[in-house]
Amino acid sequence: MFKKVLVAEDLDSISIAVVQVLEDLKVPTIHHVKYCDDGLLKIKKALIDKEPYDLLISDLSFKSDYRKTELSSGEELIEAVNEVDPKLKKIVFSIEDKSYRIKSLFNDLGINAYISKGRNSIIELRKAIERTYRNEEKILSSDLSFSFSDKALIEIESYDISILKLLAQGYILENISNEFKQASITPNGTSSIEKRINKLKIYFKANNNVHLIAIAKDFGLV
Amino acid sequence: MFKKVLVAEDLDSISIAVVQVLEDLKVPTIHHVKYCDDGLLKIKKALIDKEPYDLLISDLSFKSDYRKTELSSGEELIEAVNEVDPKLKKIVFSIEDKSYRIKSLFNDLGINAYISKGRNSIIELRKAIERTYRNEEKILSSDLSFSFSDKALIEIESYDISILKLLAQGYILENISNEFKQASITPNGTSSIEKRINKLKIYFKANNNVHLIAIAKDFGLV
DNA sequence: CAACCCATTACGGGTTTCCGTAAGGAAATA
DNA sequence: TATTTCCTTACGGAAACCCGTAATGGGTTG
Numbered sequence: 001m002f003k004k005v006l007v008a009e010d011l012d013s014i015s016i017a018v019v020q021v022l023e024d025l026k027v028p029t030i031h032h033v034k035y036c037d038d039g040l041l042k043i044k045k046a047l048i049d050k051e052p053y054d055l056l057i058s059d060l061s062f063k064s065d066y067r068k069t070e071l072s073s074g075e076e077l078i079e080a081v082n083e084v085d086p087k088l089k090k091i092v093f094s095i096e097d098k099s100y101r102i103k104s105l106f107n108d109l110g111i112n113a114y115i116s117k118g119r120n121s122i123i124e125l126r127k128a129i130e131r132t133y134r135n136e137e138k139i140l141s142s143d144l145s146f147s148f149s150d151k152a153l154i155e156i157e158s159y160d161i162s163i164l165k166l167l168a169q170g171y172i173l174e175n176i177s178n179e180f181k182q183a184s185i186t187p188n189g190t191s192s193i194e195k196r197i198n199k200l201k202i203y204f205k206a207n208n209n210v211h212l213i214a215i216a217k218d219f220g221l222v
Numbered sequence: 223m224f225k226k227v228l229v230a231e232d233l234d235s236i237s238i239a240v241v242q243v244l245e246d247l248k249v250p251t252i253h254h255v256k257y258c259d260d261g262l263l264k265i266k267k268a269l270i271d272k273e274p275y276d277l278l279i280s281d282l283s284f285k286s287d288y289r290k291t292e293l294s295s296g297e298e299l300i301e302a303v304n305e306v307d308p309k310l311k312k313i314v315f316s317i318e319d320k321s322y323r324i325k326s327l328f329n330d331l332g333i334n335a336y337i338s339k340g341r342n343s344i345i346e347l348r349k350a351i352e353r354t355y356r357n358e359e360k361i362l363s364s365d366l367s368f369s370f371s372d373k374a375l376i377e378i379e380s381y382d383i384s385i386l387k388l389l390a391q392g393y394i395l396e397n398i399s400n401e402f403k404q405a406s407i408t409p410n411g412t413s414s415i416e417k418r419i420n421k422l423k424i425y426f427k428a429n430n431n432v433h434l435i436a437i438a439k440d441f442g443l444v
Numbered sequence: 445c446a447a448c449c450c451a452t453t454a455c456g457g458g459t460t461t462c463c464g465t466a467a468g469g470a471a472a473t474a
Numbered sequence: 475t476a477t478t479t480c481c482t483t484a485c486g487g488a489a490a491c492c493c494g495t496a497a498t499g500g501g502t503t504g
Contacts, residue, residue, distance in 0.1 A: 011317075012344045016239040034341045063319075063340055065365065095233075097285075118285055119256045122234045143287070170433030172460065189483045198463075208490085209461070210431045211392030217439035394490065411453045420493075430460085431491075 002133055004029040004051065008039040008058040008077060009093070014117070018057060018093065021126050036062060036071035040080050047085060055132065056081065057125075060094040060101075078109045086110075089132050093117060093125055097144060098220050100156060106138055113139035156221070159185070160200060163193060164216045167209060224355055226251040226273065230261040230280040230299060231315070236339070240279060240315065243348050258284060258293035262302050269307060277354065278303065279347075282316035282323075300331045308332075311354055315339060315347055319366060320442045322378065328360055335361035378443070381407070382422060385415060386438045389431060 005027050009015040015032050022030045031053075033039045039058070046052045060074035071077045078090055090111040096102065097116050105111045113128040115121055124141040131139050162185065166176045173190045180188035187193070197209065204219075206212035216222050227249050231237040237254050244252045253275075255261045261280070268274045282296035293299050300312055313335040314327055327333045335350040337343055346363040353361050384407065388398045395412045402410035409415070419431065426441075428434035438444050 010341050011236070011339050012341060013236045013239040013315075013339055013347075014233070016242070016344070017235040020238070065341070093235075117233050117235055119232050119234060119287070122238070125235075167432050168436035170429030170436075172430070174460090187482055191483050191485090192481085194462080195482090197461095201462095207392030208394070210389050210435050213432050213436050214390035214392075214439060214444070217436060222436070396490090409452055413453050413455085414451085416492080417452090423492095 001025050002027050002055045002129070004046070004053045005031070005055045005057065006039060006042060006053045007032045008036060008056065008074065010034045010059065010062045014059075017122055018125065021122060021129070025126065025129060034062075035067065035069055036073065036077040037069045039077050040071060040084075043081055043085055043088070052085060053088060055089045055091065055129070057091045057093055057129075060092060060096055075105070075109065078105075078111065082109065091115065091125075091128055091132060091139075093121070096220065099144075101220055102140075102144070112137060114144070115141040116144055118143055156200075156203075160196065161221055163196060164200070164213065164222045167197070168213050168216070168222045223247050224249050224277045224351070226268070226275045227253070227277040227279065228261060228264060228275045229254045230258060230278065230296065232256045232281065232284045236281075239344055240347065243344060243351070247348065247351060256284075257289065257291055258295065258299040259291045261299055262293060262306075265303055265307055265310070274307060275310060277311045277313065277351070279313045279315055279351075282314060282318055297327070297331065300327075300333065304331065313337065313347075313350055313354060313361075315343070318442065321366075323442055324362075324366070334359060336366070337363040338366055340365055378422075378425075382418065383443055385418060386422070386435065386444050389419070390435050390438070390444045 002025075005022055007015055007018050007022070007030065009018060009032070012034075015034075019030055019032060031042060033042060039056070043053060043056070056078075058074045058077055062069075062073060064072065071080060074092060074094065078092075081088060081090070090109070091113040092105055092111050093115045095117045102114050105114060112132045115125045115128050118124075118141070120143075121141065124143075128139050128141070162180075163176060166179060171179065173193055176193050177188050177190045180186070180193070197212070200206070200216075201208070201212050204212060204215045206215055213222070224247075227244055229237055229240050229244070229252065231240060231254070234256075237256075241252055241254055253264060255264060261278070265275060265278070278300075280296045280299055284295060286294065293302060296314060296316065300314075303310060303312070312331070312333040314333050315337045317339045318324065319338050324336050327336060334354045337347045337350050340346075340363070342365075343363065346365075350361050350363070384402075385398060388401060393401065395415055398415050399410050399412045402408070402415070419434070422428070423430070423434050426434060426437045428437055435444070
């Protein structure tokens with residue numbers, strides 16, 4: 001079994017259960033952080049000391065509070081970790097169940113397993129840890145059942161997200177066009193942006209921009 | 223200390239910790255349900271058997287899955303519980319931190335304490351249980367610091383929420399007007415609705431409807 | 445009953461979205 | 475080089491919005 005595991009989870013009510021699972025699995029060294037920043041620090045320190053972690057279990061969303069932080073989400077933490085310790089195995093344990101976001105975790109951040117917090121997630125997490133140890137890949141908790149070949153949601157790219165984000169901030173087409181020109185994002189004509197919004201509306205079956213942003217919020221795209 | 227406590231919480235990773243707190247507090251009878259429906263059933267059953275619960279600790283949001291349920295949220299559960307057992311003490315333990323929603327829990331549903339899930343929430347929960355037992359009222363976890371006299375968010379009433387909900391579903395002004403006429407909600411002229419939306423835009427500093435709905439989503443109003 | 449108040453509704457013009465069509469321009473193909 | 479194709483941008487009219495102002499109509503007051 002793993003020898004040294006780091007848990008990044010802000011909610012104490014949850015981390016208690018996660019640490020318990022690791023204790024059950026006889027992991028000798030279990031560390032726990034409540035902030036992403038602390039997680040990165042610990043991983044860096046462990047590398048310097050030549051006693052690296054061999055597994056990271058991380059949440060995605062972390063509450064913001066009085067403390068200023070560099071990394072504000074699990075995605076950012078994993079991205080930073082990949083820079084310093086690409087071989088570290090990573091399990092994400094989060095409430096998120098939108099296939100769009102989960103897919104990008106596997107494809108862009110190279111995580112080994114994704115377990116969604118639910119009614120029976122602790123046993124799922126335990127299994128995932130064991131399977132990750134046996135070098136299995138793309139492990140998904142059983143309540144999530146989308147296929148990785150499903151192209152639909154991959155097609156929504158960062159360009160679309162940018163548009164949705166600006167729309168959600170009250171920008172009108174012209175503002176978005178100017179913003180894109182400044183950031184030299186193409187295409188940036190009002191017409192092209194309009195067309196792209198149209199595609200999104202068709203895809204999400206939205207009646208208008210207001211409806212579209214409401215849906216995008218529900219999907220966690222913005 | 224309380225003799226019989228019911229915990230309504232879908233995430234197993236969290237309920238483990240909550241039950242542990244109750245065990246620490248030497249509560250002799252601790253029951254746990256993962257669905258709101260089951261919670262109501264248990265409370266009814268306990269009344270019939272003349273062995274009622276004296277505390278309910280409930281989450282607000284419950285994941286939906288294959289199982290069909292009558293009650294889909296903690297609010298609905300508490301509303302139903304108030305019908306059958308108004309004297310039962312109630313603590314809400316949830317991630318929600320929007321003052322608007324929390325206030326209505328105290329004012330409309332008569333809960334005794336609200337604890338927001340966070341980095342040190344287990345100790346807060348423990349304290350809240352003890353204070354509730356001593357008949358204290360309006361207990362709030364210390365990371366939440368809004369005053370009950372703050373009128374700002376109370377002024378947004380259900381009429382506004384209705385408008386926002388319909389907007390978020392892609393309705394245009396005329397549709398909303400018709401909808402309101404059918405439900406005999408007044409005022410229902412497109413002009414009046416428009417004016418009300420205008421007020422909301424000023425209040426929330428929104429540039430347009432799209433922006434407004436994005437903000438409303440962030441505030442958890444829809 | 446008339447005068448007034450207030451909330452609701454109606455109206456109108458400017459702006460933005462919405463949606464179809466078409467023009468321009470670059471890369472690929474023949 | 476000419477043609478095709480695809481992507482980007484431009485244009486224009488209808489619909490929905492945005493926002494100020496005016497009309498309506500029920501309730502209260504003198």
